[in-house]
Amino acid sequence: MPRVRLLSISLGAAVSKKDGEIDPDAIKSISDQFVGLTALGFKIAAVVGPGGLGQKYLQVARRYSKDKAKLENVEIESSTVNALLLIDVLRARGLRVNSSTFASFEEMKKFAQSKKNWQVMILGKEQRRSPEGTSSRIARIMKANLLIIVSTQQEILQFRRAGRRSSYYNPKRNSTSKEKVSKFPMEGKDDSRRLRAYSTGYKDIFEAVTQIRRSD
Numbered sequence: 001m002p003r004v005r006l007l008s009i010s011l012g013a014a015v016s017k018k019d020g021e022i023d024p025d026a027i028k029s030i031s032d033q034f035v036g037l038t039a040l041g042f043k044i045a046a047v048v049g050p051g052g053l054g055q056k057y058l059q060v061a062r063r064y065s066k067d068k069a070k071l072e073n074v075e076i077e078s079s080t081v082n083a084l085l086l087i088d089v090l091r092a093r094g095l096r097v098n099s100s101t102f103a104s105f106e107e108m109k110k111f112a113q114s115k116k117n118w119q120v121m122i123l124g125k126e127q128r129r130s131p132e133g134t135s136s137r138i139a140r141i142m143k144a145n146l147l148i149i150v151s152t153q154q155e156i157l158q159f160r161r162a163g164r165r166s167s168y169y170n171p172k173r174n175s176t177s178k179e180k181v182s183k184f185p186m187e188g189k190d191d192s193r194r195l196r197a198y199s200t201g202y203k204d205i206f207e208a209v210t211q212i213r214r215s216d
Contacts, residue, residue: 012150046121076127
C-alpha cells in the first residue's frame with residue numbers, strides 16, 4: 001500500500017472539450033479511476049478547469065467587456081460549473097465528496113478537518129491561478145507530495161516557480177528514473193518535503209499513480 005495517501009490532481013480541461021461540449025467519456029473515465037484510487041486508500045483533491053465551456057463563455061463576454069477581472073470571473077464560474085457536475089457524478093458513485101465548491105482555501109481546510117472520512121474534494125480554479133497552479137497550491141497546503149497534471153495535449157508541461165523553470169514529466173513517455181522527476185521544496189516547516197509533479201492523460205491517471213508509487 002502507498003505511504004503517501006493524498007493526491008493533488010489538476011484535471012485541466014478534461015471535463016469540457018474544445019468545442020464547449022461536456023465530455024461524458026472523460027467524466028466516466030475520471031470517476032471510475034477515482035473510485036479505484038480511493039479503494040486503494042488514497043484521498044484526492046482535484047481541480048477542474050473551465051475548459052472549452054469557459055472559452056465559449058469568454059468569447060461572448062469579450063464582446064461586451066474588456067475588464068480583466070470580469071473576464072476572469074467568467075472563467076472561474078465556468079470552472080465551478082464543471083466542478084459541480086463532477087461532484088454530482090462522484091456522489092452518485094457513492095464517494096464521500098464535498099457537496100459544493102469552496103469559497104476559499106480556508107473553507108477547504110475546514111472541510112478536510114471536520115470531515116475526517118472524506119475521500120474526494122473537487123474544486124474550481126483559484127483567482128489569478130491556472131488549474132495547475134491551484135492544484136500546486138493545494139498540494140502545499142494539504143502537505144501532499146504528489147501532483148498529477150492531466151494534459152489534454154499529452155505533452156510535457158512546464159511552469160515557473162520561484163524564478164526557476166521546472167518540468168512535469170509524463171511517466172509513460174519518460175522512464176521512472178528519479179533524476180527525471182522535477183522536485184522542488186514545499187512551503188511549510190519541513191523544508192525536506194518535495195513535491196513531485198507528473199503529466200499524463202485523463203485516461204491514465206490510475207495507471208500513472210500506481211506506477212509512480214511502485215517506483216518509490
